[in-house]
Amino acid sequence: MNLVGQIVEWFANPHHWRGLGGVPVRLAQHLEYSVFALLVAAAIAVPLGAGVGHTRRGVFLIVGFANGLRALPELGLLTLLVLGVGIGLVPVVVALAVLGIPPLLAGTYAGIRNVDARVVDAARGMGMRERQVLFKVELPNALPLMLGGLRAAELQVIATAVVAAYVSFGGLGRYLIDGLATGDGAEQAAGAVLVVLLALAAEGLLVLLQRRLVSPGLRAEPIGPTGAQR
Amino acid sequence: MNRTKFLLGGLAVVAVLALSACTGGSGSGSGGSPCSELVFGGPPEFQTRADGLPGISKTYGCEFKDFRALDTGGPLTVKALQDGTIQAADLFTTDPAIADRGFVVLDDPKNSFAAQNVVPLINKAKATPDVAAALNSVSAKLTTDGLVQLNRALAAPDKPDVATVAKTWLVKNLLLTGATAPGVAGIIAVGSANFPENRVLAEIYAQVLELKGFTVTRRFGIGSREVYFPALKDGSIDLVPDYTGVLLKHIQKSAPQTGADEVYDALKTAVPEPLTVLERSAAEDKDAVVVTAATAQRYGRSLANYGAPK
Numbered sequence: 001m002n003l004v005g006q007i008v009e010w011f012a013n014p015h016h017w018r019g020l021g022g023v024p025v026r027l028a029q030h031l032e033y034s035v036f037a038l039l040v041a042a043a044i045a046v047p048l049g050a051g052v053g054h055t056r057r058g059v060f061l062i063v064g065f066a067n068g069l070r071a072l073p074e075l076g077l078l079t080l081l082v083l084g085v086g087i088g089l090v091p092v093v094v095a096l097a098v099l100g101i102p103p104l105l106a107g108t109y110a111g112i113r114n115v116d117a118r119v120v121d122a123a124r125g126m127g128m129r130e131r132q133v134l135f136k137v138e139l140p141n142a143l144p145l146m147l148g149g150l151r152a153a154e155l156q157v158i159a160t161a162v163v164a165a166y167v168s169f170g171g172l173g174r175y176l177i178d179g180l181a182t183g184d185g186a187e188q189a190a191g192a193v194l195v196v197l198l199a200l201a202a203e204g205l206l207v208l209l210q211r212r213l214v215s216p217g218l219r220a221e222p223i224g225p226t227g228a229q230r
Numbered sequence: 231m232n233r234t235k236f237l238l239g240g241l242a243v244v245a246v247l248a249l250s251a252c253t254g255g256s257g258s259g260s261g262g263s264p265c266s267e268l269v270f271g272g273p274p275e276f277q278t279r280a281d282g283l284p285g286i287s288k289t290y291g292c293e294f295k296d297f298r299a300l301d302t303g304g305p306l307t308v309k310a311l312q313d314g315t316i317q318a319a320d321l322f323t324t325d326p327a328i329a330d331r332g333f334v335v336l337d338d339p340k341n342s343f344a345a346q347n348v349v350p351l352i353n354k355a356k357a358t359p360d361v362a363a364a365l366n367s368v369s370a371k372l373t374t375d376g377l378v379q380l381n382r383a384l385a386a387p388d389k390p391d392v393a394t395v396a397k398t399w400l401v402k403n404l405l406l407t408g409a410t411a412p413g414v415a416g417i418i419a420v421g422s423a424n425f426p427e428n429r430v431l432a433e434i435y436a437q438v439l440e441l442k443g444f445t446v447t448r449r450f451g452i453g454s455r456e457v458y459f460p461a462l463k464d465g466s467i468d469l470v471p472d473y474t475g476v477l478l479k480h481i482q483k484s485a486p487q488t489g490a491d492e493v494y495d496a497l498k499t500a501v502p503e504p505l506t507v508l509e510r511s512a513a514e515d516k517d518a519v520v521v522t523a524a525t526a527q528r529y530g531r532s533l534a535n536y537g538a539p540k
Binding site: 087165181 | 277299
């Protein structure tokens with residue numbers, strides 16, 4: 001039987017949908033690790049990116065920091081963390097957050113940095129304080145790029161959260177790691193399909209979120225002098 | 231605006247996920263037996279493979295409290311056993327970490343794990359009396375503890391090469407005697423699988439044959455039995471150090487033997503032409519259930535004490 005047929009059969013087997021090893025539980029675990037990791041990444045990357053973008057100080061530091069994080073090998077980092085602090089959810093979430101930080105940091109920094117200088121000037125001219133400039137003008141204007149960063153981070157984190165299974169946790173990685181260990185190709189392929197579907201679903205959700213959150217003024221085609229410059 | 235709704239929805243999702251994290255993962259014990267108190271850690275396939283948890287359950291009536299999928303006798307499993315994440319682990323009997331960390335290998339009196347004695351697998355045409363005598367003299371001196379020491383020597387911080395470690399072993403075991411002029415007795419191609427212990431065993435075979443005047447070609451680090459077994463049959467290599475249990479299973483998938491002598495006897499008849507096995511050594515590199523010293527003190531040093539009587 002070909003692989004596609006085997007995958008279809010795997011999904012059709014009701015045994016794979018029940019209990020602690022079933023698809024719903026594995027999906028929830030996978031989402032759980034991913035969401036925790038993204039929250040941790042956002043808690044670090046957004047304030048840092050906003051601070052640097054607003055003050056324009058330490059730019060070279062965060063660029064180096066973010067690029068350095070990108071270069072870390074994920075499985076090696078996770079193993080190192082587990083050997084250091086022991087098996088637990090903390091090493092998993094930290095290792096995944098490390099993946100989420102660079103795109104979120106770059107998105108936030110670039111978003112704030114690219115807000116039209118005249119808009120920021122106008123805000124100051126109206127008598128806004130620096131805090132108000134950041135929260136009322138820069139951050140809302142930076143939202144499209146920030147959410148772009150979030151989408152990139154989400155995709156990376158969901159795709160990579162399979163490594164949790166490498167250190168005894170659940171999630172969709174269980175199908176990949178267990179399938180590999182027992183030579184079950186259909187199980188591995190089914191796990192891979194599920195990861196792709198989950199990543200695409202999350203991507204779709206974030207696109208919808210982006211449509212709702214971003215101010216209509218930012219979504220419209222640029223007109224006037226700004227548009228002419230492009 | 232709908233923004234607040236969205237944020238509230240997001241928070242609700244996070245809360246549900248957090249709750250599911252707290253409620254998941256409770257294991258089921260069979261109640262009463264020591265096994266039901268212990269969380270077991272091992273490679274992912276250990277949960278389903280015949281001589282893994284199903285075998286332990288069948289042979290000893292031992293149902294562990296829970297199973298954590300870790301690595302194959304690697305650092306993650308050792309770490310988890312040491313920090314108490316798991317209380318019993320699948321490790322290899324030749325792993326130096328067992329003695330280094332004060333772990334205890336549980337006896338397996340009913341042979342739930344098949345015997346895995348080191349044995350030379352060789353092409354019959356090359357197994358002349360001289361060659362057989364040389365290799366059998368190595369097998370006679372090999373012990374499981376000796377393998378542990380070889381592995382420990384290989385893992386030393388200065389990363390000595392296998393030739394040095396093999397030579398040290400041969401000197402220590404007084405096999406470095408009676409050298410003849412090299413290269414006149416014939417040519418033998420020695421192969422090995424790609425893990426350190428197997429390489430050093432192959433190197434010991436190689437050096438002992440060189441002492442008997444053979445010219446040795448080394449083909450070390452061959453990926454797996456699926457690759458080197460055909461290579462032995464077609465004559466591209468002549469000799470490999472192998473392990474009785476896994477070798478028998480490779481030739482006869484459903485071989486039921488597990489005791490050291492039964493496995494070796496079955497192996498001798500099962501090995502296909504033009505191959506043969508020489509004498510087996512006492513040294514065994516096999517899976518074992520390993521616990522901490524404290525656990526062994528509490529429940530004993532044999533798996534037979536850990537299951538529920540049937």
